[in-house]
Amino acid sequence: MSCEKMETRILAYVDGRLKESESAEMDKHLGGCAACRVRVNEFRAVTSLLDELPVIEPSGAFDARVHALIAAEPEKRRGWIEWFAPSPRIAFAASMLLLATVWLGSIQRPAPIPPEALPVVESSDYDVISSFAPLSDLSQAQDDDSSDSDSGQQQQPQQM
Secondary structure (H helix, E strand, O other): OOHHHHHHHHHHHHHOOOOHHHHHHHHHHHHHOHHHHHHHHHHHHHHHHHHHOOOOOOOHHHHHHHHHHHHHOOOOOOOHHHHHOOOHHHHHHHHHHHHHHHHHHHOOOOOOOOHHHOOOOOHHHHHHHHOOHHHHHHHHHHHHHHHHHHOOOOOOOOOO
């Protein structure tokens, strides 16, 4: 048995409330652990001192006085409205949430840029792309589409 387990059961051991197997296990531990033996002896000394104190018997009227004092206490009536009364923590959290919402709502956001204000890119900027070989095939395909649209037929775009 470890000393930590011994600590949790020491009062029950001193009072004799342990089972026989647990008590035997405690005795075995106490045989090898001087610190726990000292602790048990200290508890036994305190118990013997408490046993020497005189037992005070309450008077016969003691119970009647206690019951009268309890009956004289006003009974607190809790209505349904008290369930809605906020505690200080909840009120503080709600006010902080409200404050954060107002603050975030008041932040000025930059206006979106209208499409007219965006710069127009000239086709001369794409000279590198126009010399790309696969794009030359696309330009021929677009020419074919334009001749088809002249003849009144429209091609459906192919879906992949």
